[in-house]
Amino acid sequence: MEPHELDKYIGSKLREAENARGNSEINGMNRVWSAIEPQLEKRTFLAWMKMAAIILLLLMPSVYLYLRNREQGRQIRTLNSRLTEINRDYMQRLQTLTLNQPEKVVVLYDTVKLIQTIEKKAIPETVEIVKYVTDTVIIYQQPDRAGNLVESEPAVPSGGEINSSWQESTVKTEYILSKDASSARKKKNSRSFQISLGAGNKSAETEPELALKTKL
Amino acid sequence: MNEQLLINQCKQHQRRAQKQLFEELYVPVYRLTRRYLVNSFDAEEALANAFIRVFSNIGQFEYRGEGSLLKWINTIVINECIRFLSKYRPVIVEEDMALLFAESGFDDFSSDFDAEAIQEIIDHMPAGYRTVFNLFAMEGYSHQQIGIMLSISEGTSRSQLCKARNYIIEKLKHRTYYGTA
Numbered sequence: 001m002e003p004h005e006l007d008k009y010i011g012s013k014l015r016e017a018e019n020a021r022g023n024s025e026i027n028g029m030n031r032v033w034s035a036i037e038p039q040l041e042k043r044t045f046l047a048w049m050k051m052a053a054i055i056l057l058l059l060m061p062s063v064y065l066y067l068r069n070r071e072q073g074r075q076i077r078t079l080n081s082r083l084t085e086i087n088r089d090y091m092q093r094l095q096t097l098t099l100n101q102p103e104k105v106v107v108l109y110d111t112v113k114l115i116q117t118i119e120k121k122a123i124p125e126t127v128e129i130v131k132y133v134t135d136t137v138i139i140y141q142q143p144d145r146a147g148n149l150v151e152s153e154p155a156v157p158s159g160g161e162i163n164s165s166w167q168e169s170t171v172k173t174e175y176i177l178s179k180d181a182s183s184a185r186k187k188k189n190s191r192s193f194q195i196s197l198g199a200g201n202k203s204a205e206t207e208p209e210l211a212l213k214t215k216l
Numbered sequence: 217m218n219e220q221l222l223i224n225q226c227k228q229h230q231r232r233a234q235k236q237l238f239e240e241l242y243v244p245v246y247r248l249t250r251r252y253l254v255n256s257f258d259a260e261e262a263l264a265n266a267f268i269r270v271f272s273n274i275g276q277f278e279y280r281g282e283g284s285l286l287k288w289i290n291t292i293v294i295n296e297c298i299r300f301l302s303k304y305r306p307v308i309v310e311e312d313m314a315l316l317f318a319e320s321g322f323d324d325f326s327s328d329f330d331a332e333a334i335q336e337i338i339d340h341m342p343a344g345y346r347t348v349f350n351l352f353a354m355e356g357y358s359h360q361q362i363g364i365m366l367s368i369s370e371g372t373s374r375s376q377l378c379k380a381r382n383y384i385i386e387k388l389k390h391r392t393y394y395g396t397a
Binding site: 003043 | 229234235238242246247251260261263264268272329331332334335349352354381384385
């Protein structure tokens with residue numbers, strides 16, 4: 001018998017023996033499947049986890065941007081509320097100041113009003129009061145329609161000094177109320193002079209010195 | 217169920233299809249495993265590992281007609297058996313020189329041997345002989361392929377096959393003259 005014939009003979013005998021065993025092999029089938037199934041579950045779970053990790057990785061920048069925007073929005077809201085609070089507080093303080101302004105300030109206010117009235121009468125269409133804030137009155141004087149220069153001559157109450165100035169274009173007059181005239185600000189490239197109010201009130205050294213400062 | 221449909225469902229990790237495929241192929245695959253691993257518990261363990269590999273890699277399988285799946289699975293199972301043997305039951309290349317030069321002629325097949333007796337001889341054969349014999353005679357692998365699969369030389373594969381054949385013949389002779397292996 002040739003070797004390959006022996007191989008065939010043995011092969012056929014082995015298959016015969018396997019067939020003779022019949023279904024006895026099936027007994028272990030459930031056992032084998034019960035060993036396979038958990039592993040498959042585990043692998044499926046791992047595959048899902050891997051996929052989830054990839055998705056998370058891809059979503060990370062979007063999530064980061066979303067969270068950053070939300071945080072910034074929250075900060076903006078906080079700052080906004082604080083600003084509103086500060087503004088409200090400021091307005092309250094301002095109101096209180098206006099209500100409790102000293103007598104001198106009232107006098108000054110009346111004076112300024114008087115000045116305004118006089119100036120309005122003098123050049124009604126060229127004077128415009130822009131601002132009044134507690135201790136400062138700013139008056140803008142503009143050239144008249146013909147382009148001529150306008151003279152600004154602020155009115156001063158009795159005892160006060162009179163100063164006037166000429167300017168080529170707009171004249172900005174700023175009246176500042178201060179306790180000490182020397183502390184009055186002087187801006188660059190501007191000529192300024194002061195009008196002292198209450199000069200006639202020599203007896204009151206303790207009284208705050210009122211000054212009117214005019215800038216050009 | 218259509219085999220291709222079943223494969224597609226297995227590719228989608230459908231548990232029911234996986235179980236059906238397992239049940240349909242269990243018997244032929246188990247028999248294949250038992251040829252390499254005599255111990256039934258070893259065979260079941262290797263089979264479980266092989267099926268896990270099958271279901272994990274079925275996405276790479278290309279259907280090429282009826283029977284192509286079984287062939288693919290058989291390859292995985294054989295590789296798993298070899299892996300199992302090398303891990304837990306190292307395949308010792310038998311160097312029985314007496315068997316190599318033994319008289320291999322055996323023409324006395326007048327008494328047809330019992331299939332169970334042949335199975336018993338194969339089961340008791342050293343693992344190295346049995347593995348090479350199964351790969352060459354039963355699965356049809358060449359000595360070159362066997363050498364690669366078992367990490368042995370082609371010549372070693374040839375000598376192992378020769379010894380396996382002589383071993384079988386010796387046992388058959390013994391059975392013929394004495395009635396037992």
